[in-house]
Amino acid sequence: MGRPREFDTDQALESAMRVFWARGYEAASLAELTAAMGITKTSMYAAFGNKEELFRKALQRYGAGPAAYAMRALGEPTARAVAVAFLRGAVRTTTPPGGPTGCLTVQGALASSDDGRPVHDLLVDWRNDAGVRLEERFRRAVAEGDLPPGADPRRLARFIMTMGFGVAVQAANGLGPAELDEIVDTALLAWPS
Amino acid sequence: MGRPREFDTDQALESAMRVFWARGYEAASLAELTAAMGITKTSMYAAFGNKEELFRKALQRYGAGPAAYAMRALGEPTARAVAVAFLRGAVRTTTPPGGPTGCLTVQGALASSDDGRPVHDLLVDWRNDAGVRLEERFRRAVAEGDLPPGADPRRLARFIMTMGFGVAVQAANGLGPAELDEIVDTALLAWPS
DNA sequence: ACGGTTCTGCACCGACCGGTACTTAACTAC
DNA sequence: GTAGTTAAGTACCGGTCGGTGCAGAACCGT
Incomplete structure (x- = not known):
């Protein structure tokens, strides 16, 4: 009423x-x-x-829209497929045809005044949570024999997250999806076979 | 007077x-x-x-102080040594013992209002220039036989820059130098032998 | 000693910041 | 029709923003 x-x-x-x-x-x-x-x-x-x-x-x-790729990537069948889907998704989302470049969670409040501190911390948590979920997925991959026994899930998750953040900055720098995909291809050479 | x-x-x-x-x-x-x-x-x-x-x-x-590592890295004898010095320098500078975390050129103005546009653009140029200098160094390395003939200097430079930016965000996220060095080690597995 | 020059500290400028009190408009239940 | 409820629009709040006018203080050459 x-x-x-x-x-x-x-x-x-x-x-x-x-x-x-x-x-x-x-x-x-x-x-x-x-x-x-x-x-x-x-x-x-x-x-x-x-x-x-x-x-x-x-x-x-x-998170439910443009960044949904992150959650979706976790559903891929292999750790490598997860990593690929995650980084390709990051490229697409940070270079939308008719939208802002970069990533909201990165450029939303990387640095801020005291007033913006709550939002700054919120985004820090958001980004770290994404890394933790990736780490858990990779840990499962090790258990399933999908990753070599010696692989370090936390380290791999942090590496992928770091690449994702880097891609977000490069997108804000003006690089397009084709160039970013090339960068992702290069990074994936580091992935354990 | x-x-x-x-x-x-x-x-x-x-x-x-x-x-x-x-x-x-x-x-x-x-x-x-x-x-x-x-x-x-x-x-x-x-x-x-x-x-x-x-x-x-x-x-x-x-640029002349905390970020001088970038220019210094270009003086390393091999492309691999350049890449290593660049990323290790990024780790040190983004996690100073008694200073702000992250990178001034990244969190200075990744996003901004219209008023901040001039500074935003200045930093975009700054970051891109760093990538170009790295690319030129790697191109020289190919010419010197220091990198495989098939290596793509631009692509490698962009990859290293992307890792550097990612490291800056992870530093702002709270990761310390030891954890960041691990990430760098992982990334360097992608480097062409 | 004195004029010229530069720096300092204070008070102040208009503009915009996030946020709100209050009136009016549009709806529902009876 | 009318009371009750919620939304919309205007006009305004104190505070802070980047930036400045002005008077006095500290130096120079002469």
Whole structure:
């Protein structure tokens, strides 16, 4: 009951996510966010709480959308296939045809003022969690004989994550998917046979 | 002639560089910068011009100091030694015992508002230039027979740069030098024999 | 001693920051 | 029709942003 909302919250959140993606958390002003969302500040606060909450929800949406490749990659049958799917996914997501380059979780708040500390820490945790999940998947691969017995799952996971972060920076640097795929091919030469 | 300056510009610039390093360009406020430099805003403007000029000079100092490892690495005798020196240097610089973690050129302005665009572009150029110099060094290595004839210098340079950027993000994520060195060791398995 | 020059410290500028109080509009239940 | 509820729009809040005008202080050459 009450007056119905005149905008689509999913759509507005998608727009906000793109602004955060392009600008980072702190540099994305409420004025630019709400302009992109097509609503007023008042409506944003009523619907999402505040700027930080809006970012948290945008990050959630990012994880379920553009960054879903990371979870999907874990489902690949072999450790090598997981690594390949993960890095190819990173390349695609960081170089979308009609969207911001780079990775929201990397450029969202790599460095920040004291005010942005909560979001900074949130993203640190997000990135580390992704590494832990990759590590667990590789540990399973060792148990399944899919990786050599001497392989170090944690080390391999960190290596793949590091490449992913590097790809995100290179994408922000202007490299395209073809060039990034080449880099990924080179990196995969390090993968244990 | 005129009243002599009461502070050491080099020392003040060093302090400013550290603040930019920890906060990034836009999130570093003039208040925090000048507090760290031990001078007033007026003195800063008189000595360095404005915030953007201060950053440019801090970046120059960063290149000549903490990031000098990059230029130094180019002087190594073999391509492999260059790659090793470059990545080990990146690890050391992004995890200083008593300084900010990560890399100033990466977290300085990966994403920014419109106001920060000039600095953003400056850092993009800085990072790309580093890659080009590495590429030129590897091209020379191919000519000298130091790398296999089929090796692709550009691709190898981009791979090493990507690892360097990834290391910078992992350092900001909290990883220490020992863990980062492990990651570098893993990456170097991809290096052509 | 004195004019010229440069640096310092304080107060202040307009603009924008994230966030909100309040009025009005649009709906539902009765 | 009317009371209750929620959304939308405007106008505003104190605080901070990068940047500056101005007066006085510290030096130089003469």
